[in-house]
Amino acid sequence: MSAGPPDAPPAAGLSATFLRLAGFLRTQPGAMTASIALGLLAALLGLAWQFGVVWLILEAMEPAPDATRMGWIVAGIAGLVVAGRLAFLASTALSHKIAIDVQRDLRLALAEHLARVPMAVSERYGAKALRRLVLDDVESVEDGIAHLVPEATANFTAPLIVLVVLFALDWRMALAAALPIGLGLVAMRAMTRNSTDITRAYYERSAELAARAAEYAAGLPTLRLFDGEGRSLLRFRAVSERYLAVIGDWVRRVLLASAVLQVCVGSGLLLVLPLSLWLTARDELPVSHLVIFLVFVPSLGGLITRLPNFAFRFAQQGEVLSRIDALLAEPPLPRADAPARPVERTVRFEGVGFRRGERTVLDRIDLVLEPGTVTALVGASGAGKTTLANLLMRFHDPHEGRITIGGVDLRAMAPETLYALVGTVPQHPWLFTGTVAENLRLAAPEAGPSALAEALAQARAETFVAGLPGGIDAPLDHGGATLSGGERQRLCVARALLHDTPILVLDEATASADPINEREIQRALGALARGRTVLVIAHRLASIVDADRIVVLDGGRIVESGDHGALLAKGGRYARYWALQNPGTPSGSSAQEESAYAARA
Numbered sequence: 001m002s003a004g005p006p007d008a009p010p011a012a013g014l015s016a017t018f019l020r021l022a023g024f025l026r027t028q029p030g031a032m033t034a035s036i037a038l039g040l041l042a043a044l045l046g047l048a049w050q051f052g053v054v055w056l057i058l059e060a061m062e063p064a065p066d067a068t069r070m071g072w073i074v075a076g077i078a079g080l081v082v083a084g085r086l087a088f089l090a091s092t093a094l095s096h097k098i099a100i101d102v103q104r105d106l107r108l109a110l111a112e113h114l115a116r117v118p119m120a121v122s123e124r125y126g127a128k129a130l131r132r133l134v135l136d137d138v139e140s141v142e143d144g145i146a147h148l149v150p151e152a153t154a155n156f157t158a159p160l161i162v163l164v165v166l167f168a169l170d171w172r173m174a175l176a177a178a179l180p181i182g183l184g185l186v187a188m189r190a191m192t193r194n195s196t197d198i199t200r201a202y203y204e205r206s207a208e209l210a211a212r213a214a215e216y217a218a219g220l221p222t223l224r225l226f227d228g229e230g231r232s233l234l235r236f237r238a239v240s241e242r243y244l245a246v247i248g249d250w251v252r253r254v255l256l257a258s259a260v261l262q263v264c265v266g267s268g269l270l271l272v273l274p275l276s277l278w279l280t281a282r283d284e285l286p287v288s289h290l291v292i293f294l295v296f297v298p299s300l301g302g303l304i305t306r307l308p309n310f311a312f313r314f315a316q317q318g319e320v321l322s323r324i325d326a327l328l329a330e331p332p333l334p335r336a337d338a339p340a341r342p343v344e345r346t347v348r349f350e351g352v353g354f355r356r357g358e359r360t361v362l363d364r365i366d367l368v369l370e371p372g373t374v375t376a377l378v379g380a381s382g383a384g385k386t387t388l389a390n391l392l393m394r395f396h397d398p399h400e401g402r403i404t405i406g407g408v409d410l411r412a413m414a415p416e417t418l419y420a421l422v423g424t425v426p427q428h429p430w431l432f433t434g435t436v437a438e439n440l441r442l443a444a445p446e447a448g449p450s451a452l453a454e455a456l457a458q459a460r461a462e463t464f465v466a467g468l469p470g471g472i473d474a475p476l477d478h479g480g481a482t483l484s485g486g487e488r489q490r491l492c493v494a495r496a497l498l499h500d501t502p503i504l505v506l507d508e509a510t511a512s513a514d515p516i517n518e519r520e521i522q523r524a525l526g527a528l529a530r531g532r533t534v535l536v537i538a539h540r541l542a543s544i545v546d547a548d549r550i551v552v553l554d555g556g557r558i559v560e561s562g563d564h565g566a567l568l569a570k571g572g573r574y575a576r577y578w579a580l581q582n583p584g585t586p587s588g589s590s591a592q593e594e595s596a597y598a599a600r601a
């Protein structure tokens with residue numbers, strides 16, 4: 001599975017990125033206006049104290065400087081410096097507040113959107129890429145909102161005001177100051193033109209490195225056994241070097257761009273100084289103007305040398321935002337305008353077809369699940385069992401045909417209606433970090449202690465839960481990683497019991513459980529199946545000998561269907577699977593004890 005979407009979207013240009021970021025800020029117009037206004041105020045106060053310095057120098061150059069006035073000017077400068085810092089602080093405090101709200105809203109929007117798009121979308125991205133998007137990418141939007149927009153506003157405004165003032169005072173001197181800066185900006189633009197490409201390369205390489213590092217760490221036990229020569233380490237080193245090469249390229253470009261700009265900005269004073277001597281000698285430049293130029297030209301340069309850094313940070317934001325926007329643009333599963341509620345509970349697959357790209361995964365499936373019956377899906381790996389079960393939970397919509405419950409197409413139901421009807425115990429039981437009780441209440445938030453205890457007892461989980469420190473309030477770290485697979489499975493059964501849906505999809509996962517655990521899981525599943533319509537994906541045929549109907553899938557088509565006895569008598573594919581799994585037990589009668597569905601009411 002790839003570490004990201006197969007076709008990474010094009011990153012937005014700098015101005016588009018600025019507008020996109022400003023668009024976020026528009027959601028909080030009051031705070032945004034205040035933040036930008038305070039940023040501008042900070043920039044103006046910064047200019048004001050520099051004018052104070054000019055005034056101080058001119059006062060000091062008077063034949064008889066007025067010490068008291070100079071004291072007031074110094075105090076004024078200090079006041080302006082402090083006020084400027086405070087305004088900047090208030091501006092960034094506000095922009096941080098907006099950034100936190102935007103991050104929260106973005107994460108929620110992404111999570112909600114992921115719940116509405118077909119599962120094919122999350123499968124295409126993969127868990128690592130989604131984690132990176134929802135956590136890391138959204139985190140880095142903070143730089144754009146909390147820093148870039150207010151700082152860029154202030155940092156662009158201040159040089160503009162300075163240039164206007166300088167041109168108003170003396171256009172020749174202003175031109176001498178602006179010319180090298182202009183040249184430096186043109187050179188910088190040329191050097192940072194493809195900054196979006198290099199930012200893209202950086203993200204691709206860092207995603208590759210993260211994926212390889214995770215894979216390497218996860219596969220260490222296997223690698224120790226099989227990879228004595230360290231080939232994996234060499235591969236990891238190659239990925240790491242590719243990453244460092246991109247970083248090197250990036251740093252070189254930023255440094256080069258900044259260096260060129262700094263040289264050009266420094267040259268501003270080189271032109272201004274000789275010109276000022278010449279103009280002063282011709283009596284065309286008052287001393288006050290000369291001092292203003294000497295103070296402001298270097299500070300103008302200081303502001304402008306920050307631009308390459310801004311350009312690269314904007315490129316980074318463009319990259320991150322284009323990824324977030326691409327996920328948000330994935331079309332969700334269509335929702336019915338006037339959702340219907342089924343009265344009756346019969347499930348029908350009618351001519352259902354499903355493809356993965358060009359490949360047909362399910363072909364003209366016709367299947368009826370009568371209320372209160374157990375239907376088992378069996379077949380070779382890749383036959384389409386999980387896909388068929390997933391269609392019933394509307395993880396995808398079929399490409400042909402339809403699936404109905406009580407005659408209502410799944411597409412015509414509100415998701416809440418569907419998920420109140422269909423529950424599941426997945427093959428890979430999923431628990432979140434929280435207590436046992438919190439995990440159970442995911443299915444039934446209102447369930448009281450006795451309901452939880454009853455569900456645990458039926459799911460054969462009460463004994464091991466009672467043994468956990470804290471019992472039902474024991475915290476499950478890392479999604480229950482400290483529990484065995486069978487224990488996790490039984491907690492999921494308890495959760496499904498509390499969910500109490502009339503239709504159940506079970507993906508049995510007992511193949512790797514030890515015999516005692518397996519028997520416990522089978523019993524738990526039997527309790528869960530009681531009185532419900534069950535579609536079970538069977539991995540061990542002994543567990544479904546009592547199913548009302550066994551459906552054999554092959555290459556996405558139903559090739560056999562009937563109960564255990566009928567299928568054995570037929571001597572077809574099911575009979576061959578049975579003989580392979582149960583050598584020496586032709587009828588399977590000895591396995592009936594193992595069947596999860598033997599003791600259903």
Ligand SMILES: Nc1ncnc2c1ncn2[C@@H]1O[C@H](COP(=O)(O)OP(=O)(O)OP(=O)(O)O)[C@@H](O)[C@H]1O
Pocket residue numbers: 123356361379380381382383384385386387388
């Ligand atoms: N995310 C995916 N992307 C592309 N193809 C997929 C994906 N998931 C499944 N398939 C393909 O669809 C086909 C049916 O897969 P499915 O998981 O439904 O089979 P299965 O019968 O449940 O197999 P198993 O018993 O091994 O779980 C297989 O050929 C599989 O390779």
